[in-house]
Amino acid sequence: MAAALSGSQRAILWYPPAYDIRVETVPIPQIIDPDDAIVKIKLAGLCGSDLHIYRGHEDIDKPFICGHELIGEVVALGSSFHPNATGRPELYSTLQVGDKIVSPFTVTCGECHFCRVGSTSRCIHSSLFGTPSLPGGQEQYARIPKAGGTLYNLNALSSAPLDVSKVAESSLLLLADILPTGVFAALQVLQHPKLSPMLTGLPYPWSSNIPSGYDCAGMSSAVRDDDRNITIAVVGLGPVGVCATVSLLDMLASLQKERGITYRVVAIDPNESRRTKMQAVHTAIDAKDKLSGEVVVTSIEEGKRIVAEWTDNAGCNAVLEVVGNNSALTLSYELVCPFGVISSVGVHQEPPLPFTGREMYAKNVSFDFGRCPVRAMFPIALEILLRRQDVFGTVGETTSLIDKIVGLDQAAETYEMFDKGKCGKVLFDPWL
């Protein structure tokens, strides 16, 4: 355990009511609970969902330190961390000062019912970094509550088959939010019982887990090989949308080999520069892996046309909604087929859902909403990251999800450019 740090540091703060970003000198955070860790920040991300706050949509009336994506190095640990911390999450007995860590964007105790069952984003101690209730990562040092549950120790993973030692830090930062969120978006549809007939070749409901004791005598239909072509749309190709598409393609390639399915993916965004990025990422993956499925990156209207053409106007089996507004939800509904699944990982706001009950009934729609349980998605996200580091790894390259890394001094102008769509994802290095 390191001695407590003292003194001051620099941090990016948001001020109410909106559009007011300042860099200030504030105290270095202290351990205030035995479960806390203090982390020296290496990189902190700026994320699209930060813009809700930036624009003043969240009705917050006091300043706070921004940012919910962070990676860094442990510099101090609370008294709960010791080799004999048995009966608690593993990191309480193994985490060391000097370990390199990633944090999910919410506190995840690892000990409550929700954490135990894998619903880690709804931990009873959940708190979102970069809000009035918990200072964010856009500072030099951050306090991590419930750190033995919350953090991932990247040092402990630096051995085969999961060696992260050669992965760019800018890529590891993707593990804090956007890559796990992409994994979550994809898994929610591929694990859904409504997709299971295509994956198993058995008709619903026999395609999914049925309680024992029921006989399938009288099951009339038989799934044909040509039914086992899964068509999926991704709506929104910001950084999370690209991560969702990459995760989806990774899993579909696995399912193609494992289950003999075929698949087609249409990735949709009205913004041409986003499409260009997505296309470059797909081209890079395809060049390496020779994906067997068809992938089209296109505009909204062309996306609708392609889904109609591919599916004889039936609609696609699933939609990954990675935007978080009502026009994206409406488009998702238009695109999805009856008995289809919409996985919505966008951060939605106050507007009522743009659907009538009759519309939901008429298409037998399944919806999965909500915040990614990053801690639960971490192992899969990490594997995908390791497989794709050549695609994501170099900041500023055509296929990178990170446009640039800047110092804290550039915070105000960076937020403004990001808000106006004049740059892609940016990371802050608080030591530049």
Next chain:
Amino acid sequence: MAAALSGSQRAILWYPPAYDIRVETVPIPQIIDPDDAIVKIKLAGLCGSDLHIYRGHEDIDKPFICGHELIGEVVALGSSFHPNATGRPELYSTLQVGDKIVSPFTVTCGECHFCRVGSTSRCIHSSLFGTPSLPGGQEQYARIPKAGGTLYNLNALSSAPLDVSKVAESSLLLLADILPTGVFAALQVLQHPKLSPMLTGLPYPWSSNIPSGYDCAGMSSAVRDDDRNITIAVVGLGPVGVCATVSLLDMLASLQKERGITYRVVAIDPNESRRTKMQAVHTAIDAKDKLSGEVVVTSIEEGKRIVAEWTDNAGCNAVLEVVGNNSALTLSYELVCPFGVISSVGVHQEPPLPFTGREMYAKNVSFDFGRCPVRAMFPIALEILLRRQDVFGTVGETTSLIDKIVGLDQAAETYEMFDKGKCGKVLFDPWL
């Protein structure tokens, strides 16, 4: 193949704009397509969802023959039915005049993609009996389109282990809609990945089917035995709600034996007579099976209190919404826990959904909406019916879902009483 029938029959018709039910003499339907069957109706049900039409909510401007629940006997078959009808659903080569059948409440061709994968209620030839597009079952003879896919031949099932020969016809009528719909409501939650940690003892997402090739190294949490207590609410205890609860209890009892889970069910309705029926049904099942789970039948306010008490205010794992209006959806949202599942089988109408996007996000809600694929649910529904015929079997008894069987002459008064809640479910015997 029987000769075509000719002449006239009696039928119940609805007249616009609303509340106008007449019994009239109309022509006996004829085979108009080679895939048609003509069925002599034995019993036809009156269902809660018929009230939407009765009350004029569906904006229909012409009269039609009512009723979407029917059982009967085949009296004529189109030319598609012959012993060599290979490559088509089995009944085209096996169904005989004289066979006793049940029909799902919608046409189900058995040959399109949606039928093949089990999404039978969204068959591309789907048509709802008892609407302007397809005369219903409340008549003496009915025409069944795509009959080789649509019908179930109960004669073919009259052998062990599925012997329906001793089941009351009033019970078999439950297979046309309400019991399969109850099965669907229950299966949608028990098959959902969000419930899988409780069923498997593995944390999400490892609890459900993961594409191969991903390693679960770094999976941090472990599900404890006391996490594996599933709490489910049923909202709405009309006949479908009772069927949903019975189906749920049947499956939970199976899962308790198979997986070692425990469970608690709260069945909620504001109407005391409905609660009394549900309580009687539960008591009868429990007396026979000694269910191990706790089951409470109660009012809305008391239901909320019990869920809060059972779950430490977290909410229940799943809600079966069996009403079909916004207050039921709102109550379902209040009751469900974060990462919970709402299975909504109610027939919803025009009002927008009563939720904001933020509410969906904030609880990680999963919703499954829509019409039951009766044909796909039939085998399970039939097994449950056979196990519960002592409970459901005698019309008018405390535990029966059918209050009475009446002749067509009583149609107008029966619709009126049913609409005013003065009677429970009623069947028409068109030969009385």
